[in-house]
Amino acid sequence: MPDSAIRPRKEFGKTIAADITHRLREEIIACALPPGEPLRFDVLRERFGASFTTLREALTALAAEGLVDAQEQRGFRVAPVSRQDLIEITDARVLVEVELIRRSIQRGDDDWEIAVISTLHRLKRIEQRDPEHPLRDPEWKIAHRQFHQALVSACGSATLLAIRAELFDRAERYRHLSANFRPRPRDKAGEHQAIMQAAISRNADLAVQLIETHIRSTADNVATYAAHLLDTE
Amino acid sequence: MPDSAIRPRKEFGKTIAADITHRLREEIIACALPPGEPLRFDVLRERFGASFTTLREALTALAAEGLVDAQEQRGFRVAPVSRQDLIEITDARVLVEVELIRRSIQRGDDDWEIAVISTLHRLKRIEQRDPEHPLRDPEWKIAHRQFHQALVSACGSATLLAIRAELFDRAERYRHLSANFRPRPRDKAGEHQAIMQAAISRNADLAVQLIETHIRSTADNVATYAAHLLDTE
DNA sequence: CTAGACCATATTTTCGAAAATCATACCGTT
């Protein structure tokens, strides 16, 4: 029996507000709600079936995450994109992720190694099964997120992990932005494999270098293929 | 004519929700609302004169900043404190602030130098005038915040500045926590002066080292004098 | 023809009542 049979309203989290926050976040990251799009209450009300104030709570939370732009007395809109913002997010990600990889490699135990290996394995399975544009596949997105999450999960700082997760989401939105115009994805599978091996063999310097390249080349890709969307701001 | 004559409701920001977010943030940082304190709506309603939903919006925003703990279906409370949390905030601050100081020293122009010098000057003036417990003085708090803000203001990344500001607020709460038990403040004035000089003379390595010591010794102080508040968790 | 004031409409923001949920005390049963 599919549990969708008993799905009255809420799916993620117990409150409607938390659920809508989650759904809105996903739609913004996937660019189903395009950057700069005004978020008017009557439209959202129809789309999500919630009241003004519940929607307002969700939008306020997303504004704090940097995915929504709150313009006082003039409503909300999806956070706009810009080349500068992409650069800042990339730099911040490198700064944080490099530190967390180092800490994880130093502190990671058996469970951490297992998590890294198994999340990569699942990611590769999904890529085999369906070797085309991966960002269109929700399962690939989840598996990709979980692999990168696993890599840093042993760092020991919930504070830095939360910051990292926020930056990851904001970067993922930019990847979606360029996904429709990118001719063919480069060899991410190979990069992920190499990162995993460096991490498991506790070669921190190599892992750090690979991660930085991974993040920066992804951003370069976005800047190239979404250039027409970044310069019109 | 003082503009307080025409202050019907709002003070900071144009919406009541933004105003209440600001006021709640200040009270939490100052530990006027102590860590772990339940934030019940009828109490807040009386204290701030706003409705349920407006308060809810403010609390949701503060939860995203890490100052409030949202327990789904069971309300909100002031974020609890712990030794582990203090360590994480301190480490994260060092990571970010060190990077931002470097960038600011490299990129800062004349206006940056002027901002650093003038904010420190104001801070010293306030300290002369009233040499006792500085955290009790709202003016000192603002001046202190502005000096540290000025130091990193030329870094060129609004993204990292926002992260830094959040961590600064969370750290300031811990400083307030121990302020009542600390016998006498150490020589912060001298430290600030040395940091300013290193920054202005573009000695990045020295400035970075001084900032790191500044942050860590402050945290050590908190851990010492607020120990009884951190271990009971 | 332009600038500014004014009105009408669209949209956001706020409110308190009502619904949903949780915590507690009570009661009956074993």
Place this chain on the structure above:
DNA sequence: AACGGTATGATTTTCGAAAATATGGTCTAG
């Protein structure tokens, strides 16, 4: 006495109406 279920009160969460504010267009004066 211990346990489990249930009623009751306390608290949070959600809703749509009402108030506040912005937007866009029209008219008038210069």
